[in-house]
Amino acid sequence: MVQRACLLRVVSQLKSGPSLSVLISRVWSGKPQEGMLASCVASSINMIGLFLQLILILLWTEWTVLLHLGSEHKDKHREKEKLKQKDGSSDKQKEKDKYKEKRKEVKVKGFFVIFPPRIKSEPESEDFYHSPKHNKSLKREQKKGEVGTDGKKKVKKEPEEKWKWWEEERYTDGVKWKFLEHKGPVFAPAYEPLPSNIKFYYDGKPMKLSLGAEEVGTFFAKMLDHEYTTKDIFRKNFFKDWRKEMTAEEKAKITDLNKCDFGDMHEYFKAQSEARKALSKEEKQKNKEENERILQEYGFCVMDNHKERIANFRIEPPGLFRGRGDHPKMGMLKRRIRPEDIIINCSKDSQHPKPPPGTKWKEVRHDNKVTWLVSWTENIQGAIKYIMLNPSSRIKGEKDWQKYETARRLKKCVDRLRAQYRDDWKSKEMRIRQRAVALYFIDKLALRAGNEKEEGETADTVGCCSLRVEHITLHPEKDGKEYVVEFDFLGKDSIRYYNKVPVEKRVRELFGMLCPDARSLFTTILNKHLQELMDGLTAKVFRTYNASITLQQQLKELTSPEDNVPAKILSYNRANRAVAILCNHQRAPPKTFEKSMQNLQSKIDAKKEQLSDAKRELKSAKADAKVRRDEKSKKAVECKKKAVQRVEEQLMKLEVQATDREENKQIALGTSKLNYLDPRISVAWCKKWGIPVEKIYNKTQREKFAWAIDMADEDFEF
DNA sequence: GTTGCGACTTAGGACTTTCCTG
DNA sequence: CAGGAAAGTCCTAAGTCGCAAC
Incomplete structure (x- = not known):
C-alpha cells in the first residue's frame, strides 16, 4: 500500500508545499482520508508537509512538557523532569568502588557442586577448557566437590550454598x-489416536480419518x-494446512470446512x-x-562446573498457530518437531545427549560463543x-546486570545527549534531524525502536521508527490544551x-532538501549513532533507563x-505502576x-461493622473497669x-488492597518488574524501610535477582 | 550498502497451584 | 474442606539488535 509509507519517510520527502495555513487547517480539521492520502503520496503532492510540520511542532516542544503520564500527572512530572536533569552523574563510580571493596572482603565459601562424581573424575579435561583466568575459581569448586561427593542426601540437607557468580570474573x-x-530436549508426547467411538463427521456422516489428518x-x-x-483467516489457513496432511481420498472428499463436525471430538477433549x-x-x-x-533429568545442565536450571527444556508441541492481534498466519499448522530437526549445542568433551532410539539429531555442534543448548527452526x-537457561543462571544474570549498568551509564550522560538531539533538530542534514526526532520520541514516550518488518508476515504493528501517518492525529486544541498530538497505534x-500529548507551539522552520530513502535501516542508523554517543547505547536502553529512574524517583x-x-x-x-x-x-x-x-467491597463493609462493634465493646469494657477497678476488668480493656x-489494621489492609486492585485493573506490573526495573533499586528500598x-x-523473582539482593545496600543509587 | 539471519530479550495470556474464607 | 480468587508458573510469540552474506 502506497499510503503506508512510514511517517518519517513521508516527512523526509517533503520539499516544499502549499501554504502552511492551508496544510495545517486540513490536518487540524480531521483525519486524513485514505484516498486523499494515497493520491497525495502518489503524486508527490505535499500533504505530506503537514506531517513535517507536525514534527516541527514537536521538535520545538519544550523539554519540560510531560508527555507520558497523561494530563493529571503533568505537574508532578515536570518536577520529576527537573530532578532528572539535576542529578545527572555521580554515585555510580562510588557504587562500583564500594562493590569492588565488598568483593575483596568476600571469602569464598562452599559451592554446591552438582554431579560431583563426574566433575571430580575428569578434572583434566575440564582444565583443558578453562582459561588460566578461570583456574582459580575452578580450583575452589573442585575443593568443594570433594566436600560434596559423599552423597547427594547429605548435600541436600545442608542449607544449600548458592553460587555467587557475580563475585567471579567474567568472560570478556x-x-x-x-x-x-x-x-x-524433552519431546512432545506422541499423538494418541482417538478411541473408536469418538467420531468425526463430514457432511453429517461419520468418517474415519487417517492418523495424520x-x-x-x-x-x-x-x-x-x-x-x-x-x-x-484462521479457518482458511487451518484448512489449507490440514488438507496437506490428508490422504488423497480424504482430500477428495473433504473440501469444505463448514461441513466438518468436530463436536464429538470437542466433547471428548x-x-x-x-x-x-x-x-x-x-x-x-x-x-x-x-x-x-x-525436571531433574532434563531440566538442568552443567555449565562451567555449575548445575544450572534450563528455562524451556520441553519442545513446543504441535498445534495451530495463534499469533497475537490480527495475524495473517493464524490457524496455520505448527509442525511437530522431530529429533531430525534439532541442533544440539554442547561442549566436545561433554557427554552428548542421545537422540531417542532410532532417531538422529540434525546436528551436534560445539559453539561456545552462544548460550543456547538446543535449537530448531x-x-x-x-x-x-x-532452549536456553533460566533467568537465575549465571549467563542470563550477568547479561541482566550488564543491561542495568548500561542504563546507569546513560544516566550519567543523558543530559548531554538530550541537549545534543535537541540541537540536532536544527541540523542541515535531514537524516540527523530525523534521527533526533526519533530519539526524542524514544526518550520521552519510552517508545520502542520499531524495526522494519515484512509486510503480510506478521500482524501490522509499529514502533517509533515505523510509525505511519495514520497513527497520529493533530488537534489544534483538546481538553483545554493547545496543540495536542494524539498517538494511536x-x-x-x-x-x-x-x-x-500536549506540545508547545514554537518557531517553525522548514527543513531543507530531504532524502527519500532515509527510512530504510533507520533503526540501524539510529543505533549506530547511539553507539557513537555512548558505548553500548541502543534505543532500548532508554526504556530501561527511564523505567528505572522513574521507579527510583517515584519511590522517593x-x-x-x-x-x-x-x-x-x-x-x-x-x-x-x-x-x-x-x-x-x-x-x-x-x-x-x-x-x-x-x-x-462487601468485605470492607463487614469489617467496618466489626470495627464499630469492637469499639463499642471497648467502651463498655472501659466503663466496666472504671466501676470495678479490678485486675480482671483492666485486662479485659487491654x-x-x-x-x-x-x-x-485489617480494615486498612483491605482498603489498601481495594485501591491497589482498582488502580491495577488494566495495568500489568510484572513485565516492568521483570525486565525494566533495576532490582537493586527495589532491594535498596526494602532495606531502607525494613x-x-x-x-x-516472589521466589522465582528472588532467584532471578539474587545478584541484586546480595549486593545492593540500602543506599544504592541507580 | 542492503538484506536476511541468528541470538537474545521482552511480552501477555493460558494454565496450575496456593491461599483464603465461609 | 470446597470453591473461588489470587499468585505463580509456563508457554511461546514478538520484539531488538548485531553481523554475515550477498
Whole structure:
C-alpha cells in the first residue's frame, strides 16, 4: 500500500508545499482520508508537509512538557523532569568502588557442586577448557566437590550454598562458557489416536480419518470454544494446512470446512480435561512426581562446573498457530518437531545427549560463543527457536546486570545527549534531524525502536521508527490544551498505544532538501549513532533507563516514613505502576474483575461493622473497669483495645488492597518488574524501610535477582 | 550498502497451584 | 474442606539488535 509509507519517510520527502495555513487547517480539521492520502503520496503532492510540520511542532516542544503520564500527572512530572536533569552523574563510580571493596572482603565459601562424581573424575579435561583466568575459581569448586561427593542426601540437607557468580570474573572475549553438558530436549508426547467411538463427521456422516489428518483435526477440535476458530483467516489457513496432511481420498472428499463436525471430538477433549481435574490425590501426586523426575533429568545442565536450571527444556508441541492481534498466519499448522530437526549445542568433551532410539539429531555442534543448548527452526515464520537457561543462571544474570549498568551509564550522560538531539533538530542534514526526532520520541514516550518488518508476515504493528501517518492525529486544541498530538497505534503484541500529548507551539522552520530513502535501516542508523554517543547505547536502553529512574524517583516521592508496611507496599506498587504506564504494559482486565471488586467491597463493609462493634465493646469494657477497678476488668480493656487495633489494621489492609486492585485493573506490573526495573533499586528500598524483600519479589523473582539482593545496600543509587 | 539471519530479550495470556474464607 | 480468587508458573510469540552474506 502506497499510503503506508512510514511517517518519517513521508516527512523526509517533503520539499516544499502549499501554504502552511492551508496544510495545517486540513490536518487540524480531521483525519486524513485514505484516498486523499494515497493520491497525495502518489503524486508527490505535499500533504505530506503537514506531517513535517507536525514534527516541527514537536521538535520545538519544550523539554519540560510531560508527555507520558497523561494530563493529571503533568505537574508532578515536570518536577520529576527537573530532578532528572539535576542529578545527572555521580554515585555510580562510588557504587562500583564500594562493590569492588565488598568483593575483596568476600571469602569464598562452599559451592554446591552438582554431579560431583563426574566433575571430580575428569578434572583434566575440564582444565583443558578453562582459561588460566578461570583456574582459580575452578580450583575452589573442585575443593568443594570433594566436600560434596559423599552423597547427594547429605548435600541436600545442608542449607544449600548458592553460587555467587557475580563475585567471579567474567568472560570478556565473547566466550560464553567453557564446558556445557545437558540431556537434550524433552519431546512432545506422541499423538494418541482417538478411541473408536469418538467420531468425526463430514457432511453429517461419520468418517474415519487417517492418523495424520486426525491429529491435525484434533487441534482444531480442541479450540472450538475459542472465538478465533470462527475467523476467516484462521479457518482458511487451518484448512489449507490440514488438507496437506490428508490422504488423497480424504482430500477428495473433504473440501469444505463448514461441513466438518468436530463436536464429538470437542466433547471428548473437554471430558478428558475434566477427568484430569478430578483425579484422586494420589494420582495427582504421582503425576507431580513424574514431572519432577523429568525436571531433574532434563531440566538442568552443567555449565562451567555449575548445575544450572534450563528455562524451556520441553519442545513446543504441535498445534495451530495463534499469533497475537490480527495475524495473517493464524490457524496455520505448527509442525511437530522431530529429533531430525534439532541442533544440539554442547561442549566436545561433554557427554552428548542421545537422540531417542532410532532417531538422529540434525546436528551436534560445539559453539561456545552462544548460550543456547538446543535449537530448531520453526515452520510458521522460519524463525529459530532455542532452549536456553533460566533467568537465575549465571549467563542470563550477568547479561541482566550488564543491561542495568548500561542504563546507569546513560544516566550519567543523558543530559548531554538530550541537549545534543535537541540541537540536532536544527541540523542541515535531514537524516540527523530525523534521527533526533526519533530519539526524542524514544526518550520521552519510552517508545520502542520499531524495526522494519515484512509486510503480510506478521500482524501490522509499529514502533517509533515505523510509525505511519495514520497513527497520529493533530488537534489544534483538546481538553483545554493547545496543540495536542494524539498517538494511536498498535505496538508489540498488538497492544494499543494511545496517548494525547500536549506540545508547545514554537518557531517553525522548514527543513531543507530531504532524502527519500532515509527510512530504510533507520533503526540501524539510529543505533549506530547511539553507539557513537555512548558505548553500548541502543534505543532500548532508554526504556530501561527511564523505567528505572522513574521507579527510583517515584519511590522517593511516594514513600512516607510513618506508613506501615502494607501502605509502603502500596506506594511501591504505585511507583511500579507509574513505570508500567510509561512503558504501556497492559493487560486485559481480569474476567472476574467486577465481581471480585464487589466481594472485596462487601468485605470492607463487614469489617467496618466489626470495627464499630469492637469499639463499642471497648467502651463498655472501659466503663466496666472504671466501676470495678479490678485486675480482671483492666485486662479485659487491654484485650478489647488490642482487638480494635487488630480490626483497624485489617480494615486498612483491605482498603489498601481495594485501591491497589482498582488502580491495577488494566495495568500489568510484572513485565516492568521483570525486565525494566533495576532490582537493586527495589532491594535498596526494602532495606531502607525494613520491608522484607519477599513482599516485593516472589521466589522465582528472588532467584532471578539474587545478584541484586546480595549486593545492593540500602543506599544504592541507580 | 542492503538484506536476511541468528541470538537474545521482552511480552501477555493460558494454565496450575496456593491461599483464603465461609 | 470446597470453591473461588489470587499468585505463580509456563508457554511461546514478538520484539531488538548485531553481523554475515550477498
